[in-house]
Amino acid sequence: xxxxxxxSLVILALWxxxxxxxxxxxxxxxxxxxxxxxxxxxxxxxxxxxxxxTIFDARGRELAVSVEVDSVWxxxxxxxxxxxxxxxxxxxxxxxxxxxxxxxxEAREFAWVARLLDPPQAAAVRELRLPGVxxxxxxxxxxxxxxxASQVVGFAGVDDRGxxxxxxxxxxxVAGKAARRGVLRDARRGTxxxxxxxFRDPEPGSDLxxxxxxxxxxxxxxELAAAVERTEAKSGTALILDPNSGAILAMATVPTxxxxxxxxxxxxxxxxxxxxxxxxxxxxxxxxxAAAALEANxxxxxDIFDCENGSVVVKGKRIHDHHPFDELTLRxxxxxxxxxxxxxxxxxxxxxxxxEQIRKFGFGRLTGVDLPxxxxxxxxxxxxWHKRAVAYISFxxxxxxxxxxxxxxxxxxxxxxxxxxxxxxxxVGRDGVRHPVEGKPEVVGRAISGSTARTLERLLEAVVExxxxxxxxxxxxxxxxxxxxxxxxxxxxxxxxxxYVASFVGFSPARQPRLVGYVALDEPNPRLGYHGGDVAAPxxxxxxxxxxxxxxxxxxxxxxxVWPGQKDPPEPTVxxxxxxxxxxxxxxxxxxxxxxxxxxxxxxLPDFTGLTARQAVVQTxxxxxxxxxxxxxxVSRQMPSPGSPVETxxxxxxxxxxxxxxx
Numbered sequence: 023x024x025x026x027x028x029x030s031l032v033i034l035a036l037w038x039x040x041x042x043x044x045x046x047x048x049x050x051x052x053x054x055x056x057x058x059x060x061x062x063x064x065x066x067x068x069x070x071x072x073x074x075x076t077i078f079d080a081r082g083r084e085l086a087v088s089v090e091v092d093s094v095w096x097x098x099x100x101x102x103x104x105x106x107x108x109x110x111x112x113x114x115x116x117x118x119x120x121x122x123x124x125x126x127x128e129a130r131e132f133a134w135v136a137r138l139l140d141p142p143q144a145a146a147v148r149e150l151r152l153p154g155v156x157x158x159x160x161x162x163x164x165x166x167x168x169x170x171a172s173q174v175v176g177f178a179g180v181d182d183r184g185x186x187x188x189x190x191x192x193x194x195x196v197a198g199k200a201a202r203r204g205v206l207r208d209a210r211r212g213t214x215x216x217x218x219x220x221f222r223d224p225e226p227g228s229d230l231x232x233x234x235x236x237x238x239x240x241x242x243x244x245e246l247a248a249a250v251e252r253t254e255a256k257s258g259t260a261l262i263l264d265p266n267s268g269a270i271l272a273m274a275t276v277p278t279x280x281x282x283x284x285x286x287x288x289x290x291x292x293x294x295x296x297x298x299x300x301x302x303x304x305x306x307x308x309x310x311x312a313a314a315a316l317e318a319n320x321x322x323x324x325d326i327f328d329c330e331n332g333s334v335v336v337k338g339k340r341i342h343d344h345h346p347f348d349e350l351t352l353r354x355x356x357x358x359x360x361x362x363x364x365x366x367x368x369x370x371x372x373x374x375x376x377x378e379q380i381r382k383f384g385f386g387r388l389t390g391v392d393l394p395x396x397x398x399x400x401x402x403x404x405x406x407w408h409k410r411a412v413a414y415i416s417f418x419x420x421x422x423x424x425x426x427x428x429x430x431x432x433x434x435x436x437x438x439x440x441x442x443x444x445x446x447x448x449x450v451g452r453d454g455v456r457h458p459v460e461g462k463p464e465v466v467g468r469a470i471s472g473s474t475a476r477t478l479e480r481l482l483e484a485v486v487e488x489x490x491x492x493x494x495x496x497x498x499x500x501x502x503x504x505x506x507x508x509x510x511x512x513x514x515x516x517x518x519x520x521x522y523v524a525s526f527v528g529f530s531p532a533r534q535p536r537l538v539g540y541v542a543l544d545e546p547n548p549r550l551g552y553h554g555g556d557v558a559a560p561x562x563x564x565x566x567x568x569x570x571x572x573x574x575x576x577x578x579x580x581x582x583x584v585w586p587g588q589k590d591p592p593e594p595t596v597x598x599x600x601x602x603x604x605x606x607x608x609x610x611x612x613x614x615x616x617x618x619x620x621x622x623x624x625x626x627l628p629d630f631t632g633l634t635a636r637q638a639v640v641q642t643x644x645x646x647x648x649x650x651x652x653x654x655x656x657v658s659r660q661m662p663s664p665g666s667p668v669e670t671x672x673x674x675x676x677x678x679x680x681x682x683x684x685x
Contacts, residue, residue: 072198072224073161077175077188079236080271080448084166085175086189086281091162092144094135098126100154107152111135114146137180138162161224163189165281171239173294174232174273174393174446177281186284186292188230188446191394195450198227231449231456233269238262238569240648242272245564246541250276253524253546253557259295259425260541260561262569265433265529267463268442270391270426271537271569273297297391300399300422301542304508304554305490306527307418308356308364310431312481314371314379315352316474321367323353323481329362336413341365344507356481357489359505361417368416376412377404380421382469383431384441390466391426391444399423418508429540432503432527434469435478436535441469483532494526494559496567498577502535503528503562505554510545520548526558530566531578539566568651629664630657630677638677648674 077086094111101107104126112119115136125133138160139147147155163178176187184193242260250258258276263269275295279287293299315321332346343361347354355363368376380386386401400422402411414420426444434441443464449456470478482502485491490505506525512518525542529535541558551557630638638657642649647668659678 072200073226074163074178074182074184074198075196075227075229075452077196077230077232079171079232079234079239081235082231083236085171085232085234085236087164087166088161089164090159091141092139092157093137093160094139094144094147095156095158096126096133096135096152097131097154097156098129098133099131101126107154110150110152111147114150115139115143167236168280168282169278170236170243171234171273172278172281173275173292174234174239174270175281176394177284187294187393188232191392192230192447196227196230199225226452229451230447231451232446233264233271233448234273234446235271237572237648238565239272239274241568242565243274243276243278245561246274247276247278249541249543249557249561253543253550253552255543255546255557257295257544258542259299259544260539260565261296261425261429262537262539262565263429263433263444265436265442265535265538268430268433268444269448269463270444270446272565273446294393294395296425296540297393298395298397298424300397300424301523301544302419302421302508302511303423303428304418304506304523304525305359305361305364306428306504306506306525306554307421307423308359308416309435309478309482309504310380310383310385311364311368311371311376311416312352312356313383313435313470313474313478314376315367316477317379317470318371318375320370321352323351323477325352326350327352327355327363327366329355329360329366332362334362334365336365336369337409339410341413353481353484356504357484357487359485359490364417365413368412373404373407373412376415377407379470380415382441382467383434384466384469385421385423385427385431389424389426389430389444392447396426397424399427418506425540425542428527429538431469432529432540433538435475435482436502436529436538437475438472439468439470439475440465441467479532482528486528490553490555491526491528491559493555494528494562496530496563496570499530499567499570499575500532500578501528501530501563501566502532503559505559506542507553521545522548522552524552524554524557526554526562528562530570531575533578536573536575537566537569627660627662627664627666627668627675630660630675631664633657642675650674650676652676652678
């Protein structure tokens with residue numbers, strides 16, 4: 023008995039000692055390990071996106087904003103019938119029921135149901151009063167201008183990361199730093215959010231101020247879309263830039279898309295063709311050919327070239343002109359857009375000089391524009407040029423360029439020879455304080471001499487005055503530019519019949535340029551017109567004319583009307599807020615914000631009747647509104663009516679001028 027008692031005591035002592043040892047190990051030696059493990063079982067970390075910075079246009083109008091919305095999550099451990107609940111949520115939110123069911127079954131404590139809901143959707147979920155469903159406040163991106171400038175601004179995805187356009191290019195600046203929240207699981211297996219568990223607050227992103235002027239952008243998109251519809255073209259591309267800085271004031275692609283619903287569109291609609299697509303420039307490239315010969319002092323505008331009645335043989339290959347010409351001066355070669363004449367100018371300049379001039383204009387390399395997906399175009403090294411390359415390149419075949427490259431090259435002619443890097447981001451700010459981006463504007467090289475630029479200016483002016491670009495003319499302003507009708511390459515080699523890119527690129531006022539414009543229509547229906555001078559040049563005129571008035575650029579031609587019916591335009595008072603060059607700064611007055619005393623009542627529309635079209639454009643611009651003009655003469659009728667709240671205009675005002683029907 024005594025031995026058994028001793029044995030029992032020893033066993034109890036060992037058992038007790040083991041317990042004490044284990045308790046000491048758990049509570050002392052491994053305390054930190056198990057404490058962290060327990061914390062991990064009861065806590066989850068949920069990352070919440072910070073509000074992205076606001077994106078503004080050149081005048082401070084909002085292009086992209088972030089608002090606080092609800093995201094819905096569920097604790098599957100509190101759900102008795104996962105499939106049934108998933109069905110209810112899927113029906114209300116219009117999401118995949120099977121995917122939601124699978125997500126809830128795989129998660130133990132936390133599963134997202136839907137992120138970034140619009141208020142009506144969140145309200146519909148709340149009405150279901152489902153157990154285990156919770157809500158988190160997150161930041162969602164909205165684009166108040168919808169389709170306008172969508173390819174430039176881009177969009178942010180569900181994870182609030184910029185995916186296209188400025189949103190993608192400057193995501194690190196505009197995104198901010200995400201917040202992190204702790205989710206606590208209680209003793210009843212409930213999941214709760216406690217403010218005390220938050221350990222990092224969101225840091226909002228920086229605001230971005232663009233060079234884009236939304237009024238010019240709207241006008242460009244409207245006219246381009248009308249031209250695409252009118253000609254049944256596959257697509258259209260256009261841009262407007264300041265030749266004295268490289269600032270892009272508008273950049274449009276048709277078809278476009280609504281970034282608020284980007285998932286409803288394909289990548290073709292997302293793509294900014296002005297930056298990503300390289301096409302053969304056609305006759306617009308004859309400007310470069312003339313520049314090469316002029317820079318080498320080989321030609322003069324009055325020199326005569328034998329255009330051989332419409333065809334020429336180069337290295338055993340006969341190349342035809344679009345029209346039979348005999349003898350033409352260099353001025354007439356450019357104005358009438360003779361292929362044979364351009365070939366002879368190019369051959370006179372020679373392979374080396376032509377290649378050098380092309381590269382000085384920036385072709386064959388990236389412009390460095392601050393938008394994603396830029397193409398460098400296609401320009402073979404000169405030692406790989408085939409035997410007829412000079413002839414073909416002279417009139418715009420055998421080389422591919424982007425819209426932004428070609429517009430930048432014409433901008434160099436307009437400003438006296440300097441090649442600027444095109445750009446869209448003007449300033450970065452926070453809390454209303456703007457800080458201009460360093461290094462902009464930036465001159466990246468000299469394309470041509472000042473004297474060559476002036477000569478080219480006169481040659482290009484003749485294109486609009488007496489040549490193929492007459493439909494680009496603008497009342498009151500001189501226009502210089504070049505038309506292009508490039509036949510598209512066929513997939514099997516050679517060129518496809520009936521498939522063209524019709525384009526026009528030019529600048530105005532010709533003698534003191536303020537705007538460069540590029541317009542191209544891809545594959546217009548030949549039955550409805552396919553020459554650049556017929557279908558692209560009118561778009562340039564319809565956009566650049568009103569834009570010059572909007573910017574307050576004084577007319578330079580007294581005999582011609584500024585607008586139909588307007589004989590004596592008032593002095594300009596309002597100009598764009600985008601950066602100008604120092605030598606132009608003395609001509610620019612700051613943009614004046616409208617005040618209550620300037621309208622018929624606080625926040626109401628003024629009476630536009632009796633004003634000239636230009637005066638009406640300026641007044642609506644100061645109110646941040648677009649204007650659609652109908653007819654000729656002075657304003658005779660408006661909609662909404664005078665005194666109506668500005669909000670009723672919904673962003674635009676319709677004005678009928680004297681002589682129109684008003685319908």
